[in-house]
Amino acid sequence: MTENAKGFFGPFGGQFVPEPLIAALNDVDAAFQACKTDEVFQAEFARLLQEVVGRPSPLYFAKRLTEQVGGAKIYLKREDLNHTGAHKINNTLAQAMLAKAMGKTHLIAETGAGQHGVATATAAALMGLECSIYQGAEDVRRQKLNVFRMELLGAKVVPVTIGQQTLSEAIDVAIGAWIEDLDRSFYLLGSVCGPHPYPEMVMYFQGIIGREARAQILEKEGRLPDLLIAAVGGGSNAGGLFKPMIDDADVKIIGVEAGGRGDDLGDNAAALTFGKEGVLHGAKSYVLQDEAGETVPPHSISAGLDYPAVGPEHAYWKDTGRVKYTTISDHEALDAFGLLCRTEGIIPALESAHAVAEAIRTAPTMGKDEIIIVNLSGRGDKDCAEVARLAEAGV
């Protein structure tokens, strides 16, 4: 492993990767930096966000939820209304455009539950690129519908059979496959994780969420919000909302990690709360690890939060104190899921239900004239079968 000096947020981030990847990452970085000032790229990206994703996503005042909970006004940033049902498509379309600009013909991506895989396969179909999605064999079994979706969209789903056969191993194998096929392939990473430039790049593309929310709340309320809340898995929907308001000192920010079924290692997915500094998947950050430094398999009711590390910029925001990170348990997330269904007619993703739960906990401690924006990162159709199963099992 070689440590390259680029892409650090304080002590976190970097490029802890095998030597052959450094040049490939530098090529991705060069294409990414160039796209920022490329008017043709930006105009095409803006068109896709509007015509394919359906942006801007509404900033919705949740009136009945606010009345039920009491205290601050709760607004929801409706990423659940995006094409494919979550925020992930914002990033996959942009990176697929970069792949094309670099002359690549094949997208490689990892997926856990399959949401990033579906969003990547969608972008590949739209742009006429080949697509291989690496998914742990255990997840392939658990997430049959998303596997079928990816295949419908023309992607090849490659089951990964090493270790726990879940997301962490899928990333290792997918990066290995990229090293074998660098000429033709582009690695399309799904969150603000991995080696530089991915954390910076995914944060930049997901920043559309916070830029829109900032303008929308100024339009609706004539001022900035008092508090932002979002769920943190790898950290891309949260970072996308937070980053454009990170320099607005009066805006408080809370990131919500998956507290799972308890505080012991293996019972949660809260890397910032219970993890230690370490290197995983090419970057230094907080990682859930045992005494020997072995990565501990995480647990969360929500597959999208089930990752043992977190994006390096969040680690930096935690250490500088700019963002406060809390946990919400499986049970609290399920309660919030149900309450949002009944008060607003919105079935949220279980990931997003963690953010809603934090708003339910915090709003009553705030004044009625104060404002919270919650990132509703995705819709919950994908989770209904699991919620029904848990209800039947009496969880």
Ligand SMILES: *Cc1c(COP(=O)(O)O)cnc(C)c1O
């Ligand atoms: C994947 C996913 C997440 C977690 O990923 P982040 O990178 O932390 O945003 C959250 N919500 C939904 C709906 C997801 O699909």
